[in-house]
Amino acid sequence: MSDFVSLERLTLAYGKTVAVEAMDLGIRKGELLALLGPSGCGKTTTMRAIAGLLTPKSGTIQLDGREMTHVPPSKREVGLVFQSYALFPHLTVFENVAFGLRLRRASDLVARVEAVLGTVGLQDLADRAPAELSGGQQQRVALARSLVMKPKVLLLDEPLSNLDARLRLEMRLELQRVQWETGVTMVFVTHDQSEALALADRIVVMRDGRVEQLGTPEDIYSQPVSGFVADFVGFETIRRDPNGDGALAWRPGAVVLGTGPFAGVIRGVSFAGEKNEYVLDSDLGVIRADAPVGFPTHAPGEAVAFDLPRDAAVRLERFD
Amino acid sequence: MNSRFAQWAILGLTLTFLIGPFLIIIAAALSAGNNLAFPPQGYSLKWVIKVFEIESFRKSFGVSMLLAVFGTLAALVLGVPAAYALTRYRIPGAEPVRLVLSAPIIVPGIIVGLALLRYLVIPTGVTIMLALFLAHTALVLPYAVRVVSASMENLRTDIEEAAMLLGCSRTGAFLRVVVPNLRGGILAAFILGFVTSFNQVPVSLFLSGPGVRTLPIDMIAYMEINYDPSVAALSALLAFMSMAIVFAAERFLGFSRYV
Amino acid sequence: MFENRTEGLALALPAAFFAAVLFILPVGILLSEAFRVGGNWSLTGYIEFFSNERNQTVFFRTLKLGVMVTVVSAVVGYAAAFSIVGLPTTARGRIFGLVILPLMISPVARTYAWLVILGRTGFVNKLLTTLGLADAPIRILFTETAVFIGLLQLFMPLMIISLVSAMENLPKDAVPAARILGANWLQVFTRVILPLTREGLVIGGTLVFTGSLTAYITPAILGGSKVLMLETLLYQRVTVANDFVSASVIAMILIVMSFSVNVLLKRMATARRHR
Numbered sequence: 001m002s003d004f005v006s007l008e009r010l011t012l013a014y015g016k017t018v019a020v021e022a023m024d025l026g027i028r029k030g031e032l033l034a035l036l037g038p039s040g041c042g043k044t045t046t047m048r049a050i051a052g053l054l055t056p057k058s059g060t061i062q063l064d065g066r067e068m069t070h071v072p073p074s075k076r077e078v079g080l081v082f083q084s085y086a087l088f089p090h091l092t093v094f095e096n097v098a099f100g101l102r103l104r105r106a107s108d109l110v111a112r113v114e115a116v117l118g119t120v121g122l123q124d125l126a127d128r129a130p131a132e133l134s135g136g137q138q139q140r141v142a143l144a145r146s147l148v149m150k151p152k153v154l155l156l157d158e159p160l161s162n163l164d165a166r167l168r169l170e171m172r173l174e175l176q177r178v179q180w181e182t183g184v185t186m187v188f189v190t191h192d193q194s195e196a197l198a199l200a201d202r203i204v205v206m207r208d209g210r211v212e213q214l215g216t217p218e219d220i221y222s223q224p225v226s227g228f229v230a231d232f233v234g235f236e237t238i239r240r241d242p243n244g245d246g247a248l249a250w251r252p253g254a255v256v257l258g259t260g261p262f263a264g265v266i267r268g269v270s271f272a273g274e275k276n277e278y279v280l281d282s283d284l285g286v287i288r289a290d291a292p293v294g295f296p297t298h299a300p301g302e303a304v305a306f307d308l309p310r311d312a313a314v315r316l317e318r319f320d
Numbered sequence: 321m322n323s324r325f326a327q328w329a330i331l332g333l334t335l336t337f338l339i340g341p342f343l344i345i346i347a348a349a350l351s352a353g354n355n356l357a358f359p360p361q362g363y364s365l366k367w368v369i370k371v372f373e374i375e376s377f378r379k380s381f382g383v384s385m386l387l388a389v390f391g392t393l394a395a396l397v398l399g400v401p402a403a404y405a406l407t408r409y410r411i412p413g414a415e416p417v418r419l420v421l422s423a424p425i426i427v428p429g430i431i432v433g434l435a436l437l438r439y440l441v442i443p444t445g446v447t448i449m450l451a452l453f454l455a456h457t458a459l460v461l462p463y464a465v466r467v468v469s470a471s472m473e474n475l476r477t478d479i480e481e482a483a484m485l486l487g488c489s490r491t492g493a494f495l496r497v498v499v500p501n502l503r504g505g506i507l508a509a510f511i512l513g514f515v516t517s518f519n520q521v522p523v524s525l526f527l528s529g530p531g532v533r534t535l536p537i538d539m540i541a542y543m544e545i546n547y548d549p550s551v552a553a554l555s556a557l558l559a560f561m562s563m564a565i566v567f568a569a570e571r572f573l574g575f576s577r578y579v
Numbered sequence: 580m581f582e583n584r585t586e587g588l589a590l591a592l593p594a595a596f597f598a599a600v601l602f603i604l605p606v607g608i609l610l611s612e613a614f615r616v617g618g619n620w621s622l623t624g625y626i627e628f629f630s631n632e633r634n635q636t637v638f639f640r641t642l643k644l645g646v647m648v649t650v651v652s653a654v655v656g657y658a659a660a661f662s663i664v665g666l667p668t669t670a671r672g673r674i675f676g677l678v679i680l681p682l683m684i685s686p687v688a689r690t691y692a693w694l695v696i697l698g699r700t701g702f703v704n705k706l707l708t709t710l711g712l713a714d715a716p717i718r719i720l721f722t723e724t725a726v727f728i729g730l731l732q733l734f735m736p737l738m739i740i741s742l743v744s745a746m747e748n749l750p751k752d753a754v755p756a757a758r759i760l761g762a763n764w765l766q767v768f769t770r771v772i773l774p775l776t777r778e779g780l781v782i783g784g785t786l787v788f789t790g791s792l793t794a795y796i797t798p799a800i801l802g803g804s805k806v807l808m809l810e811t812l813l814y815q816r817v818t819v820a821n822d823f824v825s826a827s828v829i830a831m832i833l834i835v836m837s838f839s840v841n842v843l844l845k846r847m848a849t850a851r852r853h854r
Contacts, residue, residue, distance in 0.1 A: 411584055
């Protein structure tokens, strides 16, 4: 399958600080791709470059077979939902959404704006000012404002991070529904692995301006390539493989408590429904271990043996 | 109870000191007598009417109005882009530029007026009116930059980027989403600049020529010769004009937020 | 932040160029005049200026009045600001508006009012003679007192405004907390209010002090030729004697003073914040 968006040897910099270095990435038509990584890894910079808000130092960006590297943002047909939403404070919801269509002098403007407001469930708030809306509503306006332009690619910057837990779930479903209904290619930036795993068709894990791993959520979750990715997707214990050049990683649930060759002292325990979550101090460092409810419990300060079974570990290509 | 009383006593005395003289001016302006005095000898509107009959006041009022309006507009034309550049761009030499732009606040107006007279008007022969216009523009410029910068800082940068992604050019984004949201700040800067320029004395002290004088200078000149209440009447009228402008500004856009 | 430097400079340069050519250049030439007396670079202009006794008097009077106005503004300003901040919101807005009001009125008008009040046949003298406190009208106009009063009224609002905004940022319970801990009012002021509002005091002080130093209208109208301050002296030297060397020296004094006060006080204010 040929890529809908392709970045080749893309190098991005702010002044002399290089943020992204020689990055290659292909994005498929109609997929929902997540750019995942800690802050400063270059994910937002990459997104801004795709939008045309940042001119690459070198490398190229192609979109739908067209060379886009030096095309201004206004001509790219790329939508961006900003983290802060960036609504125009002086315009109503309707006019915010109609903004781009007015510039194009679209003849079916009213119908299209009303349709998209309906899609995001804001038809009743069309005459409100942005300041009168809740955060979740503002984000829907921002989404509608981008969608109404029928962009080839829709970029979303941390779309869920400013919402509370309930709205977050709602917005997840909403984004999936929008993508399913419109078939638009979506790229979203996040530092939250659970968001990326839940939403994306494919995930790009970024680190220090490079692609660390690219794969489906299942790949990333069960077969991280490095300690960095493993740590990101919930492997708490990562050790060098004594019989090879890779590393081994365990999730807290894979650590066996009460028996084994290692000794530790319980530092704390918290009850989490179907399991107890322990934190241990040991010679191997701090270990997190989950034990299902029903197993013998341990109190803080108690010395306890534990095991890191080799057959429960995931093999990583690299330790760090 | 006691501190309540102290509080109002302090406020009463302070406000009497600050506003009292202004009330006395109004009373003196309404005097029926021929000399400046308080309490006035009877009340009449004759001095208020006289103000409009004094030819030189009419002329210098026109000069001051022109200067205040066009000087402030020119300062905004220069100052808005500068404020935009200083708040939105990472530019080399931003600090020296800031310093140069704030210089007119630090340098006393009388010196500027003298310097312009001696090194601009006399050698190049430009008209006094042009020199006054340039001096007032320079004088208002720092206020324009400061007030507009302040309201620019309250405006998120990403709305311009959003506008560009929706099809605006760089300039289009500035005009369509930045300027409309700066309207309040620009208007506040205009009013502040207008009042500053209109009331300005020292800059214009040396810059006066045959038939070209700003109103405050003309008032001082008149006072030196006459001791009648017409200057009081004019002062009161001007004060009401300023108050009306500021009141309207506060009412419609919360002016004091910007100052 | 946009990265395009050329674009940014293109936007900022017209204003900077305008200010540089119309402001800094002519003022710079004027300042250089005192160093070029008789065609040679020297300090003669300065030496002659400061060896003149009248110039010394004017110089020290200007400084003295500047300090006095600043100090009295600060004292009254604290009392007034404290009273304003303690008001309920609507009353506070109205009173604050009344404090700002004089700033919008022409200084000529404001100074002129004092002629009516302090003049020989003015309000104060009438009051004094009517009450029998004085046999004949006393001389207030054209004294340092008159100039002081005029300057105080002109610049005090700036101090009050700065202090009010500083006090609005004071933690709400700081004063009651200090009272509960046993501080008396003087201690509350010196240990809590003063340190927390120092920045406002510094800003207000700068505005009042430099304003008083560079005032022209007030000394011109209320002081006349008897009570000259630096700016009125400058005007007199130029118009009466065509003495541009003295003008240049005075210009330098005023610029150096207001610039250094600005820099010094700004540093004092920020030094605290970073501690």
